[in-house]
Amino acid sequence: MGIKVKVIKTEVVAPRQPWSEHWLPLTNLDxxxxxxxxxxxxxxxxxHDKVDMVDALKTSLSQVLGFFYPIAGEIVPTAAGxxxxxxxxxxxxxxxATADVELWELDFYNHDENIGVKLMPQEHHxxxxxxxxxxxxxxMVIACLFDHRVIDGYSMNMFTTSWANMTRSQPPSLVPYFDRSDLKPRHLKYYTPYVANMFFPLSNLPSPESDSDNELDLNQHSRISRIYYIKGxxxxxxxxxxxxxxxxxxxVESFASFLWKITASFLEDSGYPGYICNIAVPVDGRRWLSEGEGVEKEKRMAERCGNVFSIPFRGIRAQVNKDFKSVYKLSCHVFKFLRAGLRRSFIQVQ
Structure with missing residues (x-):
């Protein structure tokens, strides 16, 4: 569906009450x-109310940026790089902006084709x-584009929830925590082989195994994003x-196992049982880094705004048992494996 979008105005919204200008280091997890x-x-x-929503959003945005002040800044290299x-x-x-479309006409399943291209900011400074x-x-559609090096999904939710609260003249959902003293960057004298094998570029993920004479083009799209509506x-x-x-x-375990099963089953039914079907699960590490260290540390980690996540993954061949419970048991072993090394990975990087 072709959507025509007309940009009415572009401006910069700054915090209403700025703090003193300063530099904030990125943590090892950033x-x-x-x-x-x-x-x-x-x-x-x-x-229902006759209110100028755009002006209200800009006013509350200026207020919430006073709490989430690093989001109003920039990532800049120092003289040392x-x-x-x-x-x-x-x-x-x-x-x-305005768009010549009604809300019910938007394709949420294939949202990359309309919302991602037309209604999402395409770049930012x-x-x-x-x-x-x-x-x-x-x-209306409110779309936000964040630099992932500054915040993760948990922090993004903190910001958007606080912004929504302040638009309704309510206090922020919580006051974010930016102190870097417990997750500050450091230069280790050496890295163990365990750390070296734990992180690598996404481009180095194992390629699917296939028959070279009958290869399935799985790289036709580098990334496809979908939204699914699932009833309770x-x-x-x-x-x-x-x-x-x-x-x-x-x-999460139940649905991820089901999604893994049907994806692998599709490959098998298509005649490609040798392909590796990977599953990756973004995991918030705040609880893992504060578990057993007291209420104060748990509260501080819950308020931390930044990157405190990891994306462990495992793979299985497409040739799977059609029985859901059998596949789920296999998935359980993978989830247990992911959990076993997750806390160590956060501590090592910390």
């Missing part, structure tokens, strides 16, 4: 993140860029199928 952007978007129906966050209160790029697009029906009773059904001996498995 430094392992490549220079990529991550985005999120929120869709709203036409509000070390990347740091320059908290100069530059602000964030804010774009107002600071840490964050925002585009607010008003739709024909009176609804369907998730509960998967959890019951995956559970045994009275132990109810988590939603």
């Amino acid at each position: 430094l392992v993140v490549p220079p990529i952007d991550m985005g999120c978007f929120f869709c709203y129906k036409k509000p 070390e990347l740091k966050i320059h908290c100069n209160y530059r602000g964030v790029d804010f774009t107002e 600071g840490v964050l860029a925002i585009q607010v697009t008003m739709l024909k029906c009176g609804g 009773e369907q998730i509960n059904g998967l959890r019951l199928l995956a559970s045994e001996n009275g132990i109810i498995r988590s939603k």
